[in-house]
Amino acid sequence: MVNSVGIVGLGLIGGSLTRRLAHGQIEIVAWNHNDRPYAAARDAGIKCVDSLEQLAAAKPQVLFLCNPLRAMPEILERLAPVLDRNATVLSDVGSVKGMVRQQVENAGLGDCYVGAHPMAGNESSGFTASDPTIYDGALWVLTVNERTDYRRFLDVATLITESVGNRIIVLDDATHDRAAAMISHAPHAVSTALINQLTESSERNIAAALAAGAWRDMTRVGLTDPDRTRAMIEEDAQNVEVLLRDLANRLTLFADELHRSDDAALTRFFEQGQPFRDYKAGERAATNMADVQMKCTERRVLDIPDSEWRSVFLDSARRGEHVIRFIQPWRVEVETLSKI
Amino acid sequence: MVNSVGIVGLGLIGGSLTRRLAHGQIEIVAWNHNDRPYAAARDAGIKCVDSLEQLAAAKPQVLFLCNPLRAMPEILERLAPVLDRNATVLSDVGSVKGMVRQQVENAGLGDCYVGAHPMAGNESSGFTASDPTIYDGALWVLTVNERTDYRRFLDVATLITESVGNRIIVLDDATHDRAAAMISHAPHAVSTALINQLTESSERNIAAALAAGAWRDMTRVGLTDPDRTRAMIEEDAQNVEVLLRDLANRLTLFADELHRSDDAALTRFFEQGQPFRDYKAGERAATNMADVQMKCTERRVLDIPDSEWRSVFLDSARRGEHVIRFIQPWRVEVETLSKI
Secondary structure, eight states, X not given: OOOEEEEEOOSHHHHHHXXXXXTTTOEEEEXXXXXXXXXXXXXXTOEEOSSHHHHHHTOOSEEEEOSOGGGHHHHHHHHTTTOOTTTOXXXXXXXXXXXXXXXXXXXXXXXXXXXXXXXXXXXXOSGGGOOGGXXXXXXXXXXXXXXXXXXXXXXXXXXXXXXXXXXXXXXOHHHXXXXXXXXXXHHHHHHHHHHXXXXXXXXXXXXXHHOOHHHHHHHHHHHSOHHHHHHHHHHTHHHXXXXXXXXXXXXXXXXXXXXXXXXXXXXXXXXXXXXXXXXXXXXXXXXXXXXXXXXXXXXXXXXXXXSSHHHHHHHHXXXXXXXXXXXXXXXXXXXXXXXX | OOOEEEEEOOSHHHHHHHHHHTTTTXXXXXXXXXXXXXXXXXXXXXXXXXXXXXHHHTOOXXXXXXXXXXXXXXXXXXXXXXXXXXXOEEEEOOSOSHHHHHHHHHTTOGGGBOEEEESOOOSOOSGGGOOGGGGTTOEEEEEOOTTOXXXXXXXXXXXIIIIIOOEEEEEOHHHHHHHHIIIXXXXXXXXXXXXXXXXXXXXXXXXXXXXXXXXXXXXXXHHSOHHHHHHHHHHTHHHHXXXXXXXXXXXXXXXXXXXXXXXXXXXXXXXXXXXXXXXXXXXXXXXXXXXXXXSOOEEEEEEOOSTTHHHHHHHHHHTTOEEEEEEETTEEEEEESOOO
8 A cells, every 4th residue: 555655746747646646645745846836735735845855755655757758867867866766666657658768777767667657638737737637537557667576566556546546557668659659649740740731732721711620620739839749759759750651651542542443442441440430439338328337348357477467467458458456466357448 | 682592402501501591581492302301391481392393493593402412413414404594593512612513514504503612510410400500600612613604603692691691702613622622531531541540550459548639639530421531532532632642741751850850850840830820829819809899800892803803702712811791793891810
């Protein structure tokens, strides 16, 4: 049972996490790069300290790095000499995992690290925007590698399932970063490219006048802060590159099929994604049912072997299962809502 | 002043148009391929007839074809021998204009045709879903060519600005179809390709578990009926092909730039669409202002020369202007909200 948590960075994600945990029995200690949020944070029952060194000295059982990724190397460098590796598990909430683990290992902190990425957030930022409900129903990805200690993993995992009240899936860093590239980072580049295409056209004002729902949806993420979008894409550049080349190839092949009116190929193009459409339809049906007991969910118990625990969790994630609780340290209950 | 309108097809678009016009002084006569909507339409003050021939015999001043595009050739063939070309202007509401004009000309009805495409609609269909408010604030594209008669154009244009209460822009068919491909038809193919990419991945359930707002927005139009999407894309295939090849090229170039961490090129990619982001920010600012007089709009009056009236309207559309009213047949007031 984790009863103390440290937080670096009282922004939207870190601040909301402290607010959510502050309602429980857990002692929270936080440090922010400036003390602007401290008065409000103290009102919310959070102990705020003046330095990273003081935060490390408090020996929280789990320490979440919720700072911007660009600040990560410097913060890790300052933590390395003062963190009690036996007392504290180091985690984070970054949206890329391979790069963060590399930085953690560069700082010599790899042994006490378990990666984490909560699927939560909104367009706002800062502690004033923080809100514990942004974690309602959230899924966390925990990332592990062959050196991850299972007891440290359990500390972070049970904190999330029991104290934060969320679900988890367990991945390796590379799988996480490929998936994040597919559903977010590469689509951000596509959205930006669509905006560029219109902007360069001599008929841009005519096209914009005709724009309706399809255009609005396809370009929303390309309208957000392009510097933030660029940073996100560059942090996951290798995966984004692969996916964009694959997408460019799909679009070129489809253009060829359109050009020669290839009925069979066009049929394949429009049928290929049907499993995803069916999955979304199932998800909507489940969401619309008022009684949670009536949802088309499937629950089962997984035994986690001492060896190969990582691959059992990864296979579970591939099947579309979410870990909802630890029955014992080596037995977990998983749930599937619908799968593709 | 147009005081009688005929409607072919009482679906969402045609039905909503009859409901909107029925509130005015205009006599409406409608025909649908089956009489299911007739009871409700008659309750709404719409005269319904049993055949296309009866509809033509009613000699409406403007006859809008609001039928599905796939039914267009047969309906035109049936109308051709019975339509009084001197009494009636033929128009339509189809989402592609070049193909419809070709079909109209094949039926020998080109001389009395003015193309129209209202930027209105929603995900539903059928007369039961019809609602006059779907036209609130809508923009119509009217399409003309070198044979279009200005008095016939004026009938349709003033009907829209005065009786429907909407704005218009005037384009040639090719420009309309290129713009529609850019903001709707090609993005539908991109959305479908993104769904295909995820569906083919062995990590599809992991990716779907991580999916949030960006993925939801980028794939919404790809989730809609793929048969309808395919028809829409094939009806505008040449333009979609050109745009998809251009987009594939943009994505490949960006992947190359990512690969070599080309700072200057990446900066260009993320800066290129800034005029569109600024335009959207201006549009939002205008929309948020409660007092319409305070909006950053610019109104001016255009004189329409007897010759070259088409190019005056097309240039106006390129500048981002909307025609809001006809002061006289040869003088129009136009408004610009913001432009790119």
